[in-house]
Amino acid sequence: MNGLSTTEAAERLSRIGPNALPEKRPDPLWRRFVRQFNSPLIFILLFALAFDLGLWLYEGAQGWPVEATAIGLILLFNAALGLYQEQRSEAALARLKALAGAQAWVLRDGELVRLPTQDVVPGDWVRLEAGDRIPADGTLQEARGAMFDEAILTGESVPVDRGDGDEAFSGTLLVRGKTFLEVTRTGSSSAMGRLATMLGDIQLTKTPLERRVDVLGHQIARWVLALAALLGVLGIIAEGLTRAPEMIIFAVALAVAAVPE
Incomplete structure (x- = not known):
């Protein structure tokens, strides 16, 4: 039991890559914030906000635009909630990365050496003792009373016994015993x-329910806009151009009221 040679390990590390969790460059905060407004129903609220502010300015900016303020607060709250949910997902991923141990005892050239876990490659033999976090997937060798806490992967609260030939998984914890791990999968x-x-x-994959909600949102937006436009036109025809601003305000208010926020 000599483990890999330094040369062979370096070749495998170059070919397979480091033993690290996949990383995706996060979008800037401003882009994630703007993404929260990408919805047809949100577009209706944005139009209502712009129209109300424009009308307020046209009338001389008298008083405080209460309606525009309310719509703006709703939009900001919706965007903040969506951004918070994205942040929680990223925090969960960061916690997973932190579970990987910083270093591990690895057999190289017949000797145990302390190496960063990101340098572990398939074929390495890693020595594990109670309290060690498993740095990669592998097969147990020379296990003595090994018991693993696999709750992070399976949700099982009770540690399980493992012996020679059994598979151990990265991120799990050796709570009792000693063993060697012959690494089979990394990164x-x-x-x-x-x-x-x-x-x-x-966040990139939508569930069937989310897709159906998107379709429903587009349908609601089309019907709301069509109904608001129809009522606005009919109101102007019935009341005349002198009351056109009031009819438009009524149509916009109807559109805002119909948005299911």
Whole structure:
């Protein structure tokens, strides 16, 4: 049991890549904030806000634009809530990355050396003792009373016994015993890497329910705009051009009231 040579380990590290969770460059805060307004129903509120402010300025900016302020607060609250949910998802991913141990004892050239976990490659033998976080997926060798806490992956609150030939997964915790781990998968190929990838893709993949809600939102927006435009035109025809601003305000108010926020 000599482990990999330094040369072979360096070649595998160059070919496979570091043992690190996949990272995606985060969007700037301003872009994530603007993305919260990408909805047809939000567009209606934005139009109502712009129209109300324009009318307020046209009339000489008398008093305080209460309606525009209320709409603006609703829009800001909606955007802040969406941004908060995105931040929570990113925080969960950061916690997963923190679970990977900083260093591990690895057999190289027949000797145990202390290496950063990101330098661990498939084929390495890693020595594990009670309290160590598993740095990569692998097969247990020379296990003695090994018991693992796998709650991070399975949700199981009770530690499980593992023996020679059993598989151990990155991110889990050795709570008792000693063992060697023959590494088989690292980085994004490991169990923790796949979990991190799924977390990173959550905001990019919409569920069937979300897709149906989007379709419903577009349908509501079309009907609301059509109804508001129709009532505005009919009101102007019935009351005359002298009351056109009032009819337009009524149509905009109807559109805002119909938005399900």
